[in-house]
Amino acid sequence: MKCRIEFAERWILLAVQRGNNTALCRAGAYIRKAARNQVSTSEHASAPGAPPNTRRGLLKNSLLFGVEKKRQSVVIGPAASMIGTAMTAHEFGGKYRKRRYPKRPPMAPTLERTASKLPSLWEKSVR
Numbered sequence: 001m002k003c004r005i006e007f008a009e010r011w012i013l014l015a016v017q018r019g020n021n022t023a024l025c026r027a028g029a030y031i032r033k034a035a036r037n038q039v040s041t042s043e044h045a046s047a048p049g050a051p052p053n054t055r056r057g058l059l060k061n062s063l064l065f066g067v068e069k070k071r072q073s074v075v076i077g078p079a080a081s082m083i084g085t086a087m088t089a090h091e092f093g094g095k096y097r098k099r100r101y102p103k104r105p106p107m108a109p110t111l112e113r114t115a116s117k118l119p120s121l122w123e124k125s126v127r
Contacts, residue, residue, distance in 0.1 A: 015126050015127065016126050017069075017072065019122075019125030019126040019127065020072055020122075020125065021067055021069050021072070022125055023121045023122045023125045024067045024072070024073070024074040025067050025074070026121045027074060027118050027121050028065030028066070028067060028074040028075075028076050029065065030114060030117070030118075030121065031065070031076050031110060031111060031114050032063050032064065032065045032076055034110045034113065034114050035051075035063050035076070035106050035107055035110040036060050036063050038051040038106055038109075038110060039051055039052060039053065039054055039059050039060050039063075039106055040053055040054075041053065041054055041055070041056075041057055041060075042054075042055070043055055046104055048102035048103065048104060049102075049103065049104065050104060051104060051105070051106040051109070052087075052090045052104045052106060058082065058083060059078065059083060059087070059106075061082065062078045062079045062082035062083040062087075063076075063077065063078055063079075063106075064076075064077070064078075064079045065077075076107065077107055087106075089101040090103075090104045090105070090106070091103075091104075091105045091106070091107060091108070092105070
């Protein structure tokens with residue numbers, strides 16, 4: 001009895017890449033939404049250690065994500081073109097325009113909080 005098995009490696013790899021890109025897009029949107037929900041609108045500064053407040057909503061609108069298909073990765077965070085480098089001082093603490101800012105990270109705690117739900121976004125991603 002003879003048996004012949006053909007393995008279409010290229011097609012499988014393409015399906016895995018497509019599924020991974022879709023899952024990365026879902027993960028980016030999910031983390032961005034969670035980060036936007038942490039930022040509240042207020043005239044007053046937030047307490048040190050809490051996510052920063054936004055006066056006009058610019059910070060909420062500047063939180064974006066983008067999927068890099070070639071690298072199979074996603075980048076999530078405030079867009080420098082919209083808000084500049086001010087969020088670096090908030091995320092890590094430090095100086096910005098000669099003022100000292102306490103650490104008010106919106107992104108790192110959001111990633112830690114949502115990390116347990118991320119694997120479920122990859123379920124059934126390869127078809």
